[in-house]
Amino acid sequence: MSTTPLIHVVDDDSSMRTALLLLLGEVGFEARGYSSTGEFLLQPLPDRPGCLLLDLRLPGPSGLELQEALQRQNIMLPIVFLTGHANVSSSVRAMKAGAVDFLTKPVKRDILLDAVQRALARDATQRTAREKADRLHVRFASLTPRQREIFDRIVAGKLNKQIAYELGIAERTVKREREQVMAKLDARSSSDPGRLAELP
Amino acid sequence: MLAADIQFMLSLDLRQAETVLAGIIREQMPIRTMTPHGSKMQWLGVARALMTALVLFCIALPLHAAEEEARVLMLYGLDPYLPPFLAMDKAMRESLASETDRRVIFFSESLDSQRFAMETLEPQLAALLAKKYNALRIHVVVAVSRTALDFFERHGEQVWPGARVVFVGFLGYEFKPSALPPGASAVLSILDAAGTIDIARRLQPGARRIVVVSGVAEVDRRAEQQARKALAELDERVPVEFLSGLPLPELEARVAAEPPDSIVIYLAQFRDRDGRPYEPHEVLRAVVKTSRAPVYGAAETMLGLGAVAGSVASYESRGRLVGEQVRRALAGGPPDPSRSVLAAPNHCVADARALQRWSLDVGRLPSGCEIRFADVPIWRRYWWQIALTLAIVAAQATLIVALFAQRRRRRLAEQAEQAQRAVLARASRLALAGELTGAIAHEINQPLGAILTNADAGDLMLDSGRDRRDELRTVLANIRRDDLRASEVIQRLRDLLGKQKLERKEFDLNEVVGDLESIMRAEARRRGVALEIRRAPGTLAIMGDRVQMQQVLINLVLNAMDAVSDESEARRTVVVSVAKGKSGAVLAVRDRGRGIAPEHRTKLFESFFSTKRNGMGLGLSITRTIVEAHGGRVWAESGPDEDTVFQAELPLAIANGASSPHAA
Numbered sequence: 001m002s003t004t005p006l007i008h009v010v011d012d013d014s015s016m017r018t019a020l021l022l023l024l025g026e027v028g029f030e031a032r033g034y035s036s037t038g039e040f041l042l043q044p045l046p047d048r049p050g051c052l053l054l055d056l057r058l059p060g061p062s063g064l065e066l067q068e069a070l071q072r073q074n075i076m077l078p079i080v081f082l083t084g085h086a087n088v089s090s091s092v093r094a095m096k097a098g099a100v101d102f103l104t105k106p107v108k109r110d111i112l113l114d115a116v117q118r119a120l121a122r123d124a125t126q127r128t129a130r131e132k133a134d135r136l137h138v139r140f141a142s143l144t145p146r147q148r149e150i151f152d153r154i155v156a157g158k159l160n161k162q163i164a165y166e167l168g169i170a171e172r173t174v175k176r177e178r179e180q181v182m183a184k185l186d187a188r189s190s191s192d193p194g195r196l197a198e199l200p
Numbered sequence: 201m202l203a204a205d206i207q208f209m210l211s212l213d214l215r216q217a218e219t220v221l222a223g224i225i226r227e228q229m230p231i232r233t234m235t236p237h238g239s240k241m242q243w244l245g246v247a248r249a250l251m252t253a254l255v256l257f258c259i260a261l262p263l264h265a266a267e268e269e270a271r272v273l274m275l276y277g278l279d280p281y282l283p284p285f286l287a288m289d290k291a292m293r294e295s296l297a298s299e300t301d302r303r304v305i306f307f308s309e310s311l312d313s314q315r316f317a318m319e320t321l322e323p324q325l326a327a328l329l330a331k332k333y334n335a336l337r338i339h340v341v342v343a344v345s346r347t348a349l350d351f352f353e354r355h356g357e358q359v360w361p362g363a364r365v366v367f368v369g370f371l372g373y374e375f376k377p378s379a380l381p382p383g384a385s386a387v388l389s390i391l392d393a394a395g396t397i398d399i400a401r402r403l404q405p406g407a408r409r410i411v412v413v414s415g416v417a418e419v420d421r422r423a424e425q426q427a428r429k430a431l432a433e434l435d436e437r438v439p440v441e442f443l444s445g446l447p448l449p450e451l452e453a454r455v456a457a458e459p460p461d462s463i464v465i466y467l468a469q470f471r472d473r474d475g476r477p478y479e480p481h482e483v484l485r486a487v488v489k490t491s492r493a494p495v496y497g498a499a500e501t502m503l504g505l506g507a508v509a510g511s512v513a514s515y516e517s518r519g520r521l522v523g524e525q526v527r528r529a530l531a532g533g534p535p536d537p538s539r540s541v542l543a544a545p546n547h548c549v550a551d552a553r554a555l556q557r558w559s560l561d562v563g564r565l566p567s568g569c570e571i572r573f574a575d576v577p578i579w580r581r582y583w584w585q586i587a588l589t590l591a592i593v594a595a596q597a598t599l600i601v602a603l604f605a606q607r608r609r610r611r612l613a614e615q616a617e618q619a620q621r622a623v624l625a626r627a628s629r630l631a632l633a634g635e636l637t638g639a640i641a642h643e644i645n646q647p648l649g650a651i652l653t654n655a656d657a658g659d660l661m662l663d664s665g666r667d668r669r670d671e672l673r674t675v676l677a678n679i680r681r682d683d684l685r686a687s688e689v690i691q692r693l694r695d696l697l698g699k700q701k702l703e704r705k706e707f708d709l710n711e712v713v714g715d716l717e718s719i720m721r722a723e724a725r726r727r728g729v730a731l732e733i734r735r736a737p738g739t740l741a742i743m744g745d746r747v748q749m750q751q752v753l754i755n756l757v758l759n760a761m762d763a764v765s766d767e768s769e770a771r772r773t774v775v776v777s778v779a780k781g782k783s784g785a786v787l788a789v790r791d792r793g794r795g796i797a798p799e800h801r802t803k804l805f806e807s808f809f810s811t812k813r814n815g816m817g818l819g820l821s822i823t824r825t826i827v828e829a830h831g832g833r834v835w836a837e838s839g840p841d842e843d844t845v846f847q848a849e850l851p852l853a854i855a856n857g858a859s860s861p862h863a864a
Contacts, residue, residue: 013646015682022675025658057642057725065806084642084649085726105649107657 005120006050007031010040010066011082012058014103020053020082027113037066045075047128051100051119056083056090064090067097076126078119082107139185147181150174154181233854252830269303270530272296273338273360276310278419278470283481283501284515288368289538291472291519292342292526299527305337314417314470315477324441325601326355333359340523340529344368345419353381370520372610385529385540388519389599391423393467394430395511396498399548399569400463403560404494404510409462411455413487415469415478416445423467423498438463445473448486455491460558462493466507471731481505503572509550509565517544621825622643622702623750628822632754633697637691639722643689647682689718696754701857702745706853709740709778709785712749720757724774729761734777742783743853744830749787752826752834753817756789756846763793763844784832788847795838804836823848 007029011017017033024031034040036058054063061069073156081102091102100122101115109160127154143151146167153163160178164171296304309329311318338360342594343349348369367386380386381623401407410431414424424444431440443454448597455464464488468480481501488506490496498506500514521542528536548569555562555571562571581585595636633640658675661668692715712735724731742749753776760774771792779786820834827834832850 013628013650015650015678015685016646016653019650019657019678023653023657023660026657049590057722059725062725082649084645085638093467104647106652107649108652112653121221 003049006032006046006048006122007053007116008034008040008050008077009053009071010037010058010063011032011053011055012036016055016091023109023112024116037061037069039062040066041069045077049120049123050137051078051080051116051123053080053116056081056086056094064093067083067099071097072111076123076130078122078126080112080115081118082112133178136185142184143181147184150177151181151185154178218247223553231621240685269305270300270340271305271307271336272310272526272530273307273333273341273363275341275343276308276351276352277313277343277345277349278310279315280308280310280344281478282479282497287501287515288344288519288522291516292518292523295520295523296526299523300530303529304530311351313345314419318347318351322351324393326351326359329355329359337361338363340364340366340526341707342366342368342526346422347418352734356381366522366525366529368518380540383535385525385535385544387518387525388543389513389518390543391426391467391498392511392513393423393427393465393498394434395548396496396509397427397431397434397463398464399509399511399550400465400494400496401554402566403564404461404463405564407438407461407463409441409458410440410465411458411462412440412465412467412492413443413451413455413469413483414445414467415471415480415483416473417470417477420445420468420470427465427467440640445469445471447472448475448478448483451483452486452490453479455493458491458493459714460492464491464493464495466497466502467493468499482553488554494554494560503549503551503807506554506555507551508560509548509569511546511547512814513544514549572834575633595596599620618702621822621829625748625822625826626697628819629697629751631655632751632819633693635758636719636723636754638726639690639719640693642722642726643718644686647686647689650682651679651686651715654682692716692719696750702748704744705746706741706743707746707749709742709749709787709850710735712746712753712787713778715746716750716753716757720776723758724761727761727765728769728772729764730773731757731832732773732775734779736778736780736785740778740780741853742785742830742850745826748826749830749850752848753787753789755823756787756848759819759846760789760791760844762792763791767793780852784849784851786847786849788845790797790843792843795842795844796836801836801838804835 007024009017009020009024009031011020011033013033014035017035021031021033031053032043034043038060040052054066056063063079063081063083065107070077070079079094079098079102080100081091082105083090083103084105086102086104094102103111140151149167150163153166158166160171160174164174167174196200274280274289278285280286280289293306297698332620341352341356341360341363341364343352343365346369349365349369352360352365356365359599365384367379367380367384368386369386369388397410400410412424412431414420414427423443424442428442443451446454451469458464464487469478469483470480471477476590482506484495484497484502484507493507495506497503497505497510498512499510500512503510503512521544525539525542526538548566548762549567550562550569552562552571552572552574554560556575565571654675658672658679661672661675713735717733720733721731736797757774757776764772764774773792775788775790777788777790779788826832827848827850830850834846834848836844836846838844
C-alpha cells in the first residue's frame with residue numbers, strides 16, 4: 001500500500017485540468033485527471049491517501065451529484081470544489097455535504113494547496129480512525145455469543161451480580177468471561193467498551 | 201363634257217338638278233340649229249339630250265313632290281367682296297336659314313359699277329343676264345346699293361320676270377320710300393355723319409379743325425352731301441375742310457400735315473378725281489397710317505381698320521333685316537306698307553386700340569358706346585380657365601407637398617421606430633446578458649484559472665533549479681492560448697452587447713451558432729441541461745445583422761432551457777439545429793418541455809406577454825421583429841406529449857442557396 005497521496009482532478013476544461021495536474025505534480029503530488037464525473041467513476045479507486053479536486057459544472061452529472069453518489073457508496077474521499085462561477089446555493093450545498101473547501105477559479109496557489117493539504121489531512125485522519133475501528137471490529141468479532149451478551153450489559157453499566165442474575169449464570173462465570181472480553185478488546189477499564197460500542 | 205355634266209349633277213343636291221338640266225338642254229339646242237349640214241350630229245345631240253333628260257327625270261322625279269325651292273339673286277352694284285357686304289350677307293343667310301323651312305338657293309351677280317362704266321356696258325350686260333336667267337325663275341332680287349336698284353328698275357322685268365326686289369341701301373345716301381318700285385321693300389342704313397361728328401367732338405372738345413375725306417364716285421358724293429348737310433345742321437363754329445377725291449399720295453400728304461388736334465372724318469372714297477378706283481378701306485388704312493390727327497369712320501367695318509369711333513349701324517343687324525324682307529317677299533302677298541322700309545339703328549362704336557393710339561379719353565365717349573378691340577387682359581378674358589388651371593396647379597402642388605410631408609413623416613416615424621427597436625433589442629440583449637452572467641463568468645474564469653495555475657506551475661519549475669526550458673515554453677504557450685480564449689469571449693460579449701448600429705452583411709447561419717456555442721454550453725451545464733448542436737453541412741449564407749441573429753438564437757435557446765428547467769433529467773434536453781429548409785435557412789430550437797398551452801399560442805410573439813415569473817415578455821417579440829426585418833418568419837410547433845420547436849426561417853442571400861466557395 002503506497003503512502004504517496006493521489007489527487008484526483010475532475011474538470012472538463014482540458015487546459016485547466018492540464019494546468020492543475022502540472023502544478024500538483026510540481027508540488028510533489030501525484031495527480032490524475034478526469035474530464036467528467038463518469039470517467040472518474042469508471043476508474044477503479046485505489047486504496048491510497050488522496051483527495052478529489054472537483055469542478056462544480058460538468059457535462060453529465062455535476063460535481064455535487066458525484067459528491068452525493070460517493071457519500072452513498074461510503075467513499076470518504078475528501079472533496080475540494082473548484083468552480084468557474086459559484087453561487088451561494090451550490091456552495092452551501094457542497095459544504096453541508098462535507099466538502100473540505102469551495103474554491104473559485106482563478107484560484108491562488110497557496111489557497112489551492114492549503115485546501116488540498118487540509119483535504120489530505122482529513123483523509124489521513126479518516127483513514128486512521130477507520131483503521132482503528134476496523135481493528136476493533138475484528139476483535140469484537142472474536143467474542144463468543146455469551147461474551148457479547150455480557151459485553152452489551154457491561155456497556156449498559158450493569159454490575160456482575162445483575163448480569164449473572166439476568167443471564168441466569170453464576171457471578172463467578174460472569175467475572176471470568178468479563179476478563180476475557182476485556183482482554184480480547186484490549187480495553188483497560190470498563191468504560192472503554194462503551195466507546196467501542198459507539199463505533200460504527 | 202356630258203359625262204362631266206352628269207357627274208357634276210350627281211354631286212349636286214337633287215333639287216338643283218332641274219336647273220342644270222334646263223341649262224344643258226339650252227346648250228344642245230343651238231348645236232342643232234347651227235350645224236345645218238351635220239344631220240348625224242343633230243341627231244346625236246338630240247339623243248344625248250333625251251338620254252340626259254331621261255336620266256335626270258328619273259333622278260329628279262321625287263323633286264316635284266317637294267315644295268319648290270326659293271331662288272334669291274344677290275345683285276350687287278359694287279364689289280360683293282367688300283367687308284360690309286360679306287358681313288351682311290352672312291347674317292342674312294343665317295337669318296333666312298333659321299327662319300325658313302324652304303330651301304333657298306342664292307345666285308349672285310355684280311355690276312361693279314364703281315370700277316366699270318355702266319353706261320356703256322349696261323345694254324349688253326342686261327342682254328347677257330336675260331339669256332343667263334332665261335329658263336330660271338328668280339323669286340327675289342336683293343339689290344345691294346342704288347346702282348343695283350337702278351339696274352333692276354330698268355331691266356328687272358326683262359331679265360328676272362316676276363321677281364320681287366329687296367333694296368339694300370348702303371352708305372346712307374338719301375332715299376325716299378316713295379321712290380321704291382311697286383312691290384319692293386328696302387333695308388336702309390343711314391349714314392350718321394352727324395352722330396359721328398358728335399362723337400368726335402366729344403372725344404376732342406378742343407379740336408380746332410374738322411377735315412372730311414371723301415371720293416368723287418357717285419356714292420362718295422352722296423355721302424359727302426349728307427355730311428355737309430349734317431355739319432351745317434350742327435352749327436359748328438370749328439372750320440371744316442372737305443378733301444374730296446384727292447389721289448392717295450396727295451391725300452396722305454394732306455392728312456399728315458394736319459395738326460394732332462384736328463378731327464378727320466372719313467366717309468368713303470371709291471374713286472379719286474383722276475378717275476382712279478379705290479377700295480374704300482384701302483384709303484382708310486392709308487389715312488389712318490399717315491394722319492397725326494384722330495380719324496373717325498361712319499361705317500362699322502372701318503372700326504378695326506384704325507378709325508377711332510363712329511355712329512354706325514352694324515352689318516349684322518342689317519343682314520338680319522334683309523333676311524326678314526327676303527322672307528316676306530318669298531312668302532308673296534301684298535307688301536306690308538309699315539314694314540316695307542326698315543333701317544338698322546346706328547349706335548356709337550369705338551376702337552379701344554385707336555383710342556389708345558391717339559391718347560383719347562375713353563371716359564368722354566357717350567354713355568352706352570360699344571368699345572371694341574379692348575385689350576382685355578388675358579387673365580380677365582380667360583379668367584375661369586386660368587383660375588381652373590391655377591386651382592389645379594395649386595391642388596397638385598398641395599398634393600405634392602402633402603405627399604412629401606407624409607413621406608417625410610413616415611420616414612421619420614420609421615427611423616424613430618427603428619431606433620426604438622434597436623434600443624429595445626439592445627435592452628433585451630442586456631437582459632439576456634444578465635441571464636447569462638453565470639455562463640459568461642464561467643467562460644472567462646475558466647481560462648483565467650488555467651492561466652493562473654499555469655503561471656504558478658511555471659514559477660515552481662523555475663524554483664526547481666533545473667533547466668526545464670521546454671516545459672516552461674509549453675506552460676507559456678498554454679497561458680497564451682488561454683489568454684486569447686478569454687479575450688475572445690469578451691470580444692463576443694462586446695459584439696453582442698456593445699453594438700448599436702445595424703449591419704447588413706452576408707454571413708453563415710452556422711457561424712452564429714458557432715459564435716455562441718461556448719456560452720450556450722456553459723449555460724446548459726449551469727442549468728444541468730443537455731445541449732445538442734447540429735449544424736448544416738456547407739454554408740447557409742443569409743443577409744443581415746449577425747449580432748441580431750445571435751440574439752434570436754440566445755432568446756430561443758434560453759426559452760427552451762427555461763421550458764425544461766423543471767423537467768426530469770431525461771427530458772432536460774435542448775437541440776439547436778441549422779438546416780436548409782424549403783425556402784431558406786432554418787434555425788430550429790427544440791426542447792422536451794411541457795409545451796405551449798393552446799390559449800397562449802396566439803399571443804406567443806406579442807410584446808409583454810410572458811408566462812415566466814420574471815419575464816418581461818420581450819424576448820419572442822423581439823425575435824419576431826428581428827426575423828421579419830430579415831425577411832423571414834418565426835413560428836412555434838408544439839403538441840401534447842411532443843417536443844416544442846421554435847423555428848426561424850430566413851431567406852438565403854444567394855438565390856440558389858447552398859454553399860458558396862469562399863466559406864466552408
